[in-house]
Amino acid sequence: GDYPNTARAIAETIGLLEPGHHVMTGAQLNELDDAALRREVQVTDVFARVSPEHKMRIVDALRANDEVVAMTGDGVNDAPAIKASDIGVAMGITGTDVAKETADMVLTDDNYASIVSAVEQGRIIYANIRKFVFFLLSSNVAEIMIIFLATLAGVPTPLTAIQLLWLNLLTDGAPALALAMEKGDPDVMERKPRPKKEPIINSSMRLGIIIQTITQTFATLGAFYIGLVMDLEAQGYAMAGLGDVLRFGEWGSVDVKTASTMAFMTLSLCELLRAFTVRSERASIFRLGFFSNKWMLYAVGFSILLLVLVVKVPFLQPIFNTHDPSLNEWALVIGLALIPAVSEELTKAFLRWKERRQ
Numbered sequence: 001g002d003y004p005n006t007a008r009a010i011a012e013t014i015g016l017l018e019p020g021h022h023v024m025t026g027a028q029l030n031e032l033d034d035a036a037l038r039r040e041v042q043v044t045d046v047f048a049r050v051s052p053e054h055k056m057r058i059v060d061a062l063r064a065n066d067e068v069v070a071m072t073g074d075g076v077n078d079a080p081a082i083k084a085s086d087i088g089v090a091m092g093i094t095g096t097d098v099a100k101e102t103a104d105m106v107l108t109d110d111n112y113a114s115i116v117s118a119v120e121q122g123r124i125i126y127a128n129i130r131k132f133v134f135f136l137l138s139s140n141v142a143e144i145m146i147i148f149l150a151t152l153a154g155v156p157t158p159l160t161a162i163q164l165l166w167l168n169l170l171t172d173g174a175p176a177l178a179l180a181m182e183k184g185d186p187d188v189m190e191r192k193p194r195p196k197k198e199p200i201i202n203s204s205m206r207l208g209i210i211i212q213t214i215t216q217t218f219a220t221l222g223a224f225y226i227g228l229v230m231d232l233e234a235q236g237y238a239m240a241g242l243g244d245v246l247r248f249g250e251w252g253s254v255d256v257k258t259a260s261t262m263a264f265m266t267l268s269l270c271e272l273l274r275a276f277t278v279r280s281e282r283a284s285i286f287r288l289g290f291f292s293n294k295w296m297l298y299a300v301g302f303s304i305l306l307l308v309l310v311v312k313v314p315f316l317q318p319i320f321n322t323h324d325p326s327l328n329e330w331a332l333v334i335g336l337a338l339i340p341a342v343s344e345e346l347t348k349a350f351l352r353w354k355e356r357r358q
Contacts, residue, residue, distance in 0.1 A: 007048035017045045026050040029057065037061045055081035068196055072112070074099055089115065116189075123191075124184035127281065130200055131179045135278045137201075138209045139172050139271050142216035146267070149221060153246055156256045158224040158263035160321050170306055171268045174299035175275035181295040185283045204281070204351055208344070215343045216270045219336040223266035226332060227259030234258070261311060261322040262333055268307050269337035272300045277344040282352055284345060 002010070004023050011017035023046040032040060034057070041061045047054065055071070059081050062069045071078070071085035074095040079102045082088035090103035093110045100106050107114050143164060150158050159167075201209075225245065232239050235254060239245055277285050279293060291297065311322045325333070 002048055004048045007046050011046045021045045023048060026054050029054050034061065034064075038064050041065065052077040052080060056084055059084045066196075068193070070115075072107075072115075120184070120189055123188050124182070127184065127188070128180050128182050130205065130281065131182065131278050132176050133200055134205050134208060134281075135176050135179060135271075135275065136172055138212035139216070140168070141209060141213045142220070142270075143167065143267070145213055145217045146220050146263075149217065150224070155224075155228065155245065156251050156254075156259070158220060158260065159267070160260065162320060163260075163264045166310070166320070167264075167268060167271070171271050171303050174303050175272060175296060178275070178293060178295040178299040179278065182279055182293060185280050186287065187283070208347055211343055211347050212274070212340055215340040216267065219270055219339045220263050220267045223333055223336050224259050224263035227262035227329075228256060231256050231258045257321060257323050258325075258329070261325055262329055264320070264322065265307065265311065265325065265329075265333045266336050268303070269333060270340045272303055272307075273337055274341040274344050275300055277341050277348070280348070282348055282355070284348060 004025050008017065008023045011023070017023070020043070022040070022044040024040065024044045026047070026049045029037065029047065029050065037057060038061045041058060042065065047058060050058070055078070059069050059071055063084075063086070068087070069085040070087040070089060071081045072089040072091070073079070073082050074091040076096050076098045078090075079098050082090065082099060083102045087105065088103040089105050089107060090099040091110045092100065092106045092108040095103075095106070095110075105118075143159070146158055150156070225242065228245055229239050231254060232245070232248070237248070237254075239248075275296060276290060279285065279296065280288055310316050310320050312324055317323055
């Protein structure tokens with residue numbers, strides 16, 4: 001409603017008017033057809049002295065450019081544009097009943113800062129859903145590949161059915177739930193809005209799933225191979241290398257408890273350690289801090305305690321086909337389990353570099 005010079009001064013003061021962009025009046029808008037207005041709204045940040053009809057045309061022009069449009073208002077004359085926008089926002093205190101009934105959202109405090117808080121919370125919720133999906137999907141694809149490749153190589157199955165159930169219910173489940181309690185990245189409001197047609201599993205997540213599948217599969221099968229050599233040597237067989245293990249044809253008479261235990265421990269720790277790195281899609285764990293999500297600490301700590309019980313408690317060992325690992329076995333397992341977490345941090349560093357270049 002202000003005059004153009006007043007509107008320009010206010011817009012410049014609050015940072016709304018970008019350098020090189022325009023201020024347009026309702027009279028100037030009347031001279032433009034719809035095609036010209038669609039071009040003009042891309043470089044015009046402020047419209048002054050406009051009527052309800054002009055607001056409708058502005059909303060329609062922005063939506064025609066594939067923008068997501070929010071419209072705020074309080075009066076009866078704002079109702080058509082509020083309804084035409086993607087997200088209609090009415091004032092709860094000063095707004096008329098017509099505006100509030102038309103709107104998708106009502107600001108009960110009439111404070112525009114509430115919109116900013118809502119956008120921030122919405123971004124955090126969506127990001128946490130993506131983290132949850134990525135963590136579970138990458139872990140489960142890795143489990144499938146481990147079983148598939150071992151079967152293809154003709155060696156015993158690295159993980160038993162009850163071990164897989166344990167992994168999915170407890171090792172994966174508790175950290176995945178803790179991801180829902182994340183408070184969001186430090187720069188969550190500095191990022192550009194995501195494309196509205198972008199799927200949850202976008203290109204960066206697909207890259208992450210591929211890398212995590214490879215690293216977790218490599219780490220688990222590596223631990224399983226080392227364990228197989230230990231089992232075979234302990235039972236009197238001489239193995240010179242990987243070829244001998246793959247050609248070995250007497251698996252039915254060999255107890256592979258060490259190999260199964262090491263594979264189970266490695267995959268469990270892979271998923272628990274990388275749960276910390278999945279807390280952000282871009283920010284490093286060193287920037288987030290290891291202790292900033294207490295629920296993740298509880299979840300991972302609880303899962304590690306259960307893992308130790310499964311391999312240490314005698315009456316649980318036959319159920320899960322495990323044995324009490326030696327210090328050397330623990331050291332090997334922990335070293336291999338760190339590989340996926342390190343690869344996750346390197347992937348995030350690459351994505352940050354790629355974003356800076358763009």
